[in-house]
Amino acid sequence: MNLSPRLLINAALLIFLAVLPFLTDWAGDSFYTGLVARILILAIAALSLNLLIGYGGMVSFGHAAFIGVGAYVVGIGAFHAFEDGIDWMLNGYIQLVIALLGSAFIALIIGAISLRTRGVYFIMITMAFSQMLYFTAVGVETYGADDGLSIYSRSDMLGLIDLNDEKSLYYLIFVSLLVVLYLMHRLVGSAFGNVIRGSKSNEARMRAIGFSPYKYRLTAFVIAGAIAGYAGFLMANLNDFVSPDVMHWTRSGDLIIMILLGGMASLFGPLYGALAFLMLEEILSSIPLTIGGLRVGEYWQLIFGPLLILIVLYARNGVDSFLPGARKNT
Amino acid sequence: MSAQDLLVIENLVKRYDGLLATDDLSLTVREGELHAIIGPNGAGKTTLIKQLTGEIPSDNGRVTFAGKNIKRLSEADRSHIGLARSFQITSLFQDFTVLENVCLAVQAHSGHSFRFWKKINNDTALTDPARDILRQMGLEERAETATAALSHGEQRQLEIAVALATKPKLLLLDEPMAGMSREDSEKLVERLIELKQHYSILLIEHDMDAVFSLADRISVLVYGQAIATGTPDDIRNNEEVRQAYLGEEA
Incomplete structure (x- = not known):
């Protein structure tokens, strides 16, 4: 195997992420383990969305909805286990299966309708569907409506792994990220991935040579939805809380920004993007500077916005274009 | 008739x-x-x-x-x-290589593509027939070239090669x-x-x-x-x- 500098940088990042909990232990501050765990979950969701946007050219603006579905499965399960003593609803494996099937099924319905449209219409219709789910969650009083739902017990993995242990949860998230990275690597290089990329590149020619892109795109949409649902499952367990806010369209926008920041159509791009996005948020919002009685950190988006514009204008592939061996845009 | x-x-x-x-x-x-x-x-x-x-x-x-x-x-x-057509205004997969363009057309006629795992880029079942066609159209030297880097004349040849790959x-x-x-x-x-x-x-x-x-x-x-x-x-x-x-x- 040929070890390119890019591969080494990616490997170094993964090794750093692998030992992070021990580093923070040593530093005596576990705050960063939680922050990075959150970043990795969003990276998993961004990776799944990148299958659609980066490789497939399908700019879905409602991807956070699937995170919400996965998160609410955990929240609702814990709620009924706690309130009504229905123990099986706390079973992590049952929750996981329902989260995956549920988000896949909803993705199937949303995708089947949305993928009949193109361009701006596709963006708007996926966003509209996600907002429907958002307002549904806001409307259901039983599950806390817009206040959200506190999760009093995390998914019960029957002793195989204890999610109440922060380190165990971190490693579940980290290993999940590795699995999703490898899954995407295989998927993109497969016959299926070839069709997805070809359909982005030139749909008219795809039809002319005998492909019907719709069913392949729908399949990609369902796979991406299920992975985002899985990210939701992890997210609810990490936060001990779920609210309609996770599904809000701005959350979907955040995922797109991560992909732009990290670099479209590159395997590791969304991971770098998620890291950059949340690190920047963390750093910019803690700027201690005060101007005219206003703390600059509170308005971090004023700095983040122009930064994003610069990246989109001058580094079309985001972080990816700064790594060695980057493909040059012509 | x-x-x-x-x-x-x-x-x-x-x-x-x-x-x-x-x-x-x-x-x-x-x-x-x-x-x-x-x-x-x-x-x-x-x-x-x-x-x-x-x-x-x-x-x-x-x-x-x-x-x-x-x-x-x-x-x-x-x-x-x-039935296969070529396009008056060149219609290729510009971000694919020359060989990949033809392979994709071969793939379209090699059963369904709901195959999610196996690597495809050196699958000889696709590349062998694709290289044959490139040879036929005089593009075999350009197989690994990015399509966008081809001259206009070469793109027109590839245009026909892609159509030929659908048998x-x-x-x-x-x-x-x-x-x-x-x-x-x-x-x-x-x-x-x-x-x-x-x-x-x-x-x-x-x-x-x-x-x-x-x-x-x-x-x-x-x-x-x-x-x-x-x-x-x-x-x-x-x-x-x-x-x-x-x-x-x-």
């Missing part, structure tokens, strides 16, 4: 807001022939190709391909029964020489003479030298109607054609 008729077009109609792009057109392409369609700009040549491939629906008429009415077949279905019974070539230099056109004519041995071809072309040296039969299309069909000699000597189209050129 006789046994050697591969494509039979009967009374085909396409109407755009009152304009008849294809006006009750009837035309036959025989098995093994190279049938050229000539006609002034706006005669409805590309519209006809699009109707044949199913890109746009026909308002009326009937198209029989290899003995089968293809009215209800989708564009992809038509590719699978052996067609009938090639619909929409102005393959468009924008080519004199020299490149001449080379392409030689390749098309070669391809003629293996494929039935419906050729649309403005380059009259190419048309008259390649075609077994020629149809002249004016305002969506075939005003004449015949051998190159018939067409050259047809008074109506001379008036409507060829003018001083012939």
Whole structure:
């Protein structure tokens, strides 16, 4: 195997992420383990969305909805286990299966309708569907409506792994990220991935040579939805809380920004993007500077916005274009 | 309809807001022939190709391909029964390599693509036939080149290579020489003479030298109607054609 500098940088990042909990232990501050765990979950969701946007050219603006579905499965399960003593609803494996099937099924319905449209219409219709789910969650009083739902017990993995242990949860998230990275690597290089990329590149020619892109795109949409649902499952367990806010369209926008920041159509791009996005948020919002009685950190988006514009204008592939061996845009 | 008729077009109609792009057109392409369609700009040549491939629906008429009415077949279905087109305006996968372009077309005709795991880029079941086709079109040296980096002439060759990779019974070539230099056109004519041995071809072309040296039969299309069909000699000597189209050129 040929070890390119890019591969080494990616490997170094993964090794750093692998030992992070021990580093923070040593530093005596576990705050960063939680922050990075959150970043990795969003990276998993961004990776799944990148299958659609980066490789497939399908700019879905409602991807956070699937995170919400996965998160609410955990929240609702814990709620009924706690309130009504229905123990099986706390079973992590049952929750996981329902989260995956549920988000896949909803993705199937949303995708089947949305993928009949193109361009701006596709963006708007996926966003509209996600907002429907958002307002549904806001409307259901039983599950806390817009206040959200506190999760009093995390998914019960029957002793195989204890999610109440922060380190165990971190490693579940980290290993999940590795699995999703490898899954995407295989998927993109497969016959299926070839069709997805070809359909982005030139749909008219795809039809002319005998492909019907719709069913392949729908399949990609369902796979991406299920992975985002899985990210939701992890997210609810990490936060001990779920609210309609996770599904809000701005959350979907955040995922797109991560992909732009990290670099479209590159395997590791969304991971770098998620890291950059949340690190920047963390750093910019803690700027201690005060101007005219206003703390600059509170308005971090004023700095983040122009930064994003610069990246989109001058580094079309985001972080990816700064790594060695980057493909040059012509 | 006789046994050697591969494509039979009967009374085909396409109407755009009152304009008849294809006006009750009837035309036959025989098995093994190279049938050229000539006609002034706006005669409805590309519209006809699009109707044949199913890109746009026909308002009326009937198209029989290899003995089968293809009215209800989708564009992809038509590719699978052996209809292939090349594009007047180059339509390739610009961010793929030359080889990948052809492989994708081979893949389209190698069963379904719901295969999610196995690596595809060095699958010899795709690359072997793809390289054969590149050799046929004189692009074997350029296999690993990015498509966007090809010259215009090479892109036009690849345009045909991608169509060939779908193992067609009938090639619909929409102005393959468009924008080519004199020299490149001449080379392409030689390749098309070669391809003629293996494929039935419906050729649309403005380059009259190419048309008259390649075609077994020629149809002249004016305002969506075939005003004449015949051998190159018939067409050259047809008074109506001379008036409507060829003018001083012939």
